[in-house]
Amino acid sequence: MARRCCRLRNILICVCTPCCCLTALSIYAIVTISLQVNSMMLGHVPRVSSNLASPHFVAAGASSNGSNPSVPKTFWERHLRSDALWNRLQRHVDRHFNPIVRKEKSDTLLERSSFDESLLPQSYFEVTGMDSVRENFERLPKQVEEFASNMHKRNYSILIRPDGECGAQSKQEKEPPLILFAIKSTALNFRNRQVIRQTWGRVGWVEGQRINSSDGDMGGGYIRRVFLLGKETPEDLGVDISHLLRAESKRHGDILQWDFKDTFFNLTLKDVLFWRWFSRHCGKPLFVLKGDDDVFINTPKLISYLQDQLEEHRSRNTLHEFMVGEVIGSALPNRVSRSKYFIPEGFYRGLYPMYAGGGGVVYSGELARRLHNISKTIHLFPIDDVYVGMCMIRLNAHPVHHPAFRTFDFTEKEEAQPCSYHTILLVHRRSPREVVDLWANLKDTREQCQDVPLRAVEKKKQRATPPPSV
Numbered sequence: 190m191a192r193r194c195c196r197l198r199n200i201l202i203c204v205c206t207p208c209c210c211l212t213a214l215s216i217y218a219i220v221t222i223s224l225q226v227n228s229m230m231l232g233h234v235p236r237v238s239s240n241l242a243s244p245h246f247v248a249a250g251a252s253s254n255g256s257n258p259s260v261p262k263t264f265w266e267r268h269l270r271s272d273a274l275w276n277r278l279q280r281h282v283d284r285h286f287n288p289i290v291r292k293e294k295s296d297t298l299l300e301r302s303s304f305d306e307s308l309l310p311q312s313y314f315e316v317t318g319m320d321s322v323r324e325n326f327e328r329l330p331k332q333v334e335e336f337a338s339n340m341h342k343r344n345y346s347i348l349i350r351p352d353g354e355c356g357a358q359s360k361q362e363k364e365p366p367l368i369l370f371a372i373k374s375t376a377l378n379f380r381n382r383q384v385i386r387q388t389w390g391r392v393g394w395v396e397g398q399r400i401n402s403s404d405g406d407m408g409g410g411y412i413r414r415v416f417l418l419g420k421e422t423p424e425d426l427g428v429d430i431s432h433l434l435r436a437e438s439k440r441h442g443d444i445l446q447w448d449f450k451d452t453f454f455n456l457t458l459k460d461v462l463f464w465r466w467f468s469r470h471c472g473k474p475l476f477v478l479k480g481d482d483d484v485f486i487n488t489p490k491l492i493s494y495l496q497d498q499l500e501e502h503r504s505r506n507t508l509h510e511f512m513v514g515e516v517i518g519s520a521l522p523n524r525v526s527r528s529k530y531f532i533p534e535g536f537y538r539g540l541y542p543m544y545a546g547g548g549g550v551v552y553s554g555e556l557a558r559r560l561h562n563i564s565k566t567i568h569l570f571p572i573d574d575v576y577v578g579m580c581m582i583r584l585n586a587h588p589v590h591h592p593a594f595r596t597f598d599f600t601e602k603e604e605a606q607p608c609s610y611h612t613i614l615l616v617h618r619r620s621p622r623e624v625v626d627l628w629a630n631l632k633d634t635r636e637q638c639q640d641v642p643l644r645a646v647e648k649k650k651q652r653a654t655p656p657p658s659v
């Protein structure tokens with residue numbers, strides 16, 4: 190009996206000692222993580238490791254290098270301490286959502302509304318009311334200052350609405366549309382829009398095309414379409430073309446125009462206002478493609494690709510965070526004052542978050558609705574795709590890189606290969622004329638190229654070194 194007790198005690202010691210150690214270790218880990226979260230003042234800790242592990246494209250020339258040793262490792266870490274205008278504004282908002290100090294506002298609540306929509310304008314006026322900030326404001330270059338003085342406004346009204354409940358659609362639609370093409374256009378680009386309507390952006394049923402030779406059933410899906418426009422003033426154009434747009438809208442029913450000036454820095458408004466419109470009017474589309482009006486899209490392959498993704502993400506229950514495109518990681522703000530992308534240090538400091546190039550990106554309808562909600566807690570940023578990246582980080586969602594999205598075009602050598610356009614889903618910068626030719630060519634070579642697979646995800650081929658850790 191005593192021997193048995195002894196054995197039992199040994200076993201207990203063997204089992205309990207590691208248990209106690211583990212418990213102590215866990216407590217240590219929890220405290221450390223809490224402190225970390227606290228210092229980041231965030232509801233979500235970005236999954237940095239999974240971030241870096243996913244293959245992504247690093248924009249040439251935009252990545253950090255040895256000459257810039259103080260680049261922060263992650264996006265939200267450093268900017269919180271900076272005095273640049275955007276960083277200050279966002280820090281002010283983030284304090285409301287500190288998960289430790291204000292538990293009730295953190296986490297899912299942050300996403301699931303219950304925050305006040307006046308929060309952003311309120312923080313804007315509180316921060317810009319400070320003398321030190323006003324001085325900083327006046328030193329900003331003109332274009333950035335113009336953005337900064339309007340960045341608290343986003344309730345612009347709709348001037349032209351599309352016909353259908355959620356964009357132009359075919360009358361025969363018999364099942365929920367697979368994809369809504371939401372194309373950023375400007376008033377004068379009549380030809381771009383017309384060519385899109387006649388080629389890759391035609392509404393109605395589109396049959397898929399195999400994306401690799403082992404693919405079986407092709408399936409298909411319904412397409413819908415909407416063009417996203419701001420306003421060009423008669424003063425800027427010299428003529429008033431609003432009646433032309435109305436005629437175009439009457440005829441095609443695919444124009445969504447808001448009452449704000451259509452400038453490069455106002456493009457972010459097309460994201461947030463599109464998300465708002467989509468959340469109100471579009472219960473059905475499974476995916477959204479948001480892109481420029483000078484892209485070419487291989488619609489049949491996109492359909493098949495998305496059917497596959499639908500199946501996969503539904504089975505893994507991850508459709509609510511699905512976004513795919515050409516992913517840019519570790520990009521630094523452009524500090525060249527002549528550039529269209531110029532962001533001075535006085536406005537924003539820190540790395541950009543990982544983001545998908547705005548030339549063409551696809552995400553799920555569910556994600557669009559979540560982006561709409563989260564965007565109410567993030568101040569507008571002048572570069573639209575970077576802003577979407579900021580929203581994604583907040584949702585703890587990460588865009589997936591796919592090499593068949595060529596928002597930076599492909600090389601001449603790649604393009605010259607037969608069937609090259611059968612290997613891509615989207616390519617940026619094609620004139621209306623080229624789009625017509627490419628579309629015809631895609632049809633003509635369909636048989637010949639039917640077994641050509643999509644470009645595959647490259648294996649860990651990063652062009653630049655990851656940013657040095659701080």
Ligand SMILES: *[C@@H]1O[C@H](CO)[C@@H](O)[C@H](O)[C@H]1NC(C)=O
Pocket residue numbers: 253254255256257
């Ligand atoms: C490093 O970045 C600086 C600008 O920040 C640039 O002038 C330089 O050419 C870059 N060096 C390399 C090796 O890319």
Ligand SMILES: *[C@@H]1O[C@H](CO)[C@@H](O)[C@H](O)[C@H]1NC(C)=O
Pocket residue numbers: 344345346
């Ligand atoms: C936007 O909101 C402001 C302040 O609440 C209001 O004065 C303005 O009329 C609104 N604009 C539109 C177009 O609704």
Ligand SMILES: *[C@@H]1O[C@H](CO)[C@@H](O)[C@H](O)[C@H]1NC(C)=O
Pocket residue numbers: 400401402403404405497
């Ligand atoms: C081919 O497509 C199927 C799904 O249709 C997918 O499961 C498979 O991984 C793909 N194969 C390759 C080599 O990409």
Ligand SMILES: *[C@@H]1O[C@H](CO)[C@@H](O)[C@H](O)[C@H]1NC(C)=O
Pocket residue numbers: 332335336339448449450451452453454455
């Ligand atoms: C954006 O649009 C608003 C409303 O038309 C305008 O007041 C503002 O100047 C525009 N911002 C930029 C940066 O062009």
Ligand SMILES: *[C@@H]1O[C@H](CO)[C@@H](O)[C@H](O)[C@H]1NC(C)=O
Pocket residue numbers: 300301302303555558559562
């Ligand atoms: C967005 O917020 C609304 C309330 O404003 C909520 O009803 C809805 O469920 C939220 N949507 C998502 C996708 O979280």
